[in-house]
Amino acid sequence: MSRLLVAGLILFPFIGLVLAFPARFDWDEAIGNTVVYVIVLGFVNVWLGIGTAWWLMFTDSKWKTPVEWFTFLPLFIPVLASMFGMYIALAPLGLVGTHIGVGLVLLVTTLPYSIRLAYNAMYVIGRPLLEQTLTLAPWSRFGLVLFPLLKETIRTIVLFSTVIVLSQFVLVQLMGAGLIPTVTTQIYQAYAGNDVSLALQNTWVLILVPVLLYVGLGGLFGIWIRLVKGRLQ
């Protein structure tokens, strides 16, 4: 009974999704932009997150603690507040209203989480096991050992970065100067204009993108693991 109650409390907001289905589903520029940002930022977060965590794991540098703090502290700066400052800083460089500017501020928001997730996963795996891979060439090291060991972490990094990217309205609106539509920026216009169908369509997209990406990556990673295991036989 208590299980049912807890499950009900966790799942009840999803009722909102099925209360009304969107009347139509149109692929537009906003969905295209959103998908591209999610894929590119997921890839960059995995690359920089794992690379930086690897350095933190193995370095004997006296800079390790300051770098650790430097990568952790942005989590304590309110996103919107630092965004105002970044807007002033990046505007003279001509990055406002461009995809690079928007991508950069979205990366700033997601990267601290990715580094922390990768570092925690490597810490749990342990330095001795990871050290065994140092004799391998970089691509073999990553493809045959690190990737299979870190596949769940990579999925989590992609999930986190995707959900955070999809949550950002002000960042995209301000840095994109209103010229770069995404599903999130559209949802506020749809809400303000009482276009319930478009708002619902966008809500469905916002939830389906992370789910499909997570499930899809799980399938792809599973195929790769089977291929790697095949090499052992």
Added chain:
Amino acid sequence: MSRSSLWLSLFVLALPFTGVAFLIHETVGFDWSELNDAAWRASLTVTLYVTIVSTVISLVIGTWLARSVYRRRSTWLASLLRWPMFVPHVAAAYLFYVLFSGGFPFYGLVEANERHHLVVILTYVWKEVPFVFLMVIGTYAQLNRGYVDMAKTLQLTPFEQFKVAEWPFLVKPLLDSFWVLVAFISFAYEVPALLGVTFPELLGVLAYERLTTGLFLNAYESYAVALIWTLFIFIGVIGSYAVTAKRRRRIERGVRR
């Protein structure tokens, strides 16, 4: 490869600090008395209320759920808690808006867009509990059960068992979670803009609106508030970490394997 990734990461993560430096530069010469108007004062009060209530409830429920999973090995609960993590904040806000804005059974009891911000708090709690759970469950996974067994052997009450065998190890993840949530909730736009009211508005909503309306004429007010709020959180982070530093170091040395 790791060195080039490191340099790129450092470059990217220097941007928020650069942003804060630019905020300081922009607010030199700003007349701070401009912030002493009713809208900002009301906004500060409601922001503190929403932030503290949402954060504390999320921390308590998240820790309690992690403890349940640790003690009862409830894997079903751990999998169920993944579900809200797939939902972006803005989508969560819209789901709660659909549920609480009319027609559905909750209508009248708890309503969206009302001045107590109950639905805003509910949305944040729903979204942040899994985050706290993730932060705390790692600590529970590494917790030496010997401490709990010892506390039981000494016939301590359940509260005392938690206090001596679990709480000291939870200080660090809970402190991290507390400040991440405070920084996130207190100066956000997306959720309160959809579920809040026009007066009093939360700081993030009011700052963004003052920034973007009227051809950026009130931009300096928003910059000043963003700067003060960032410094306020920074002082809180540094103060709380300094106060707990000795205790945390002792615990970290004790559990290192």
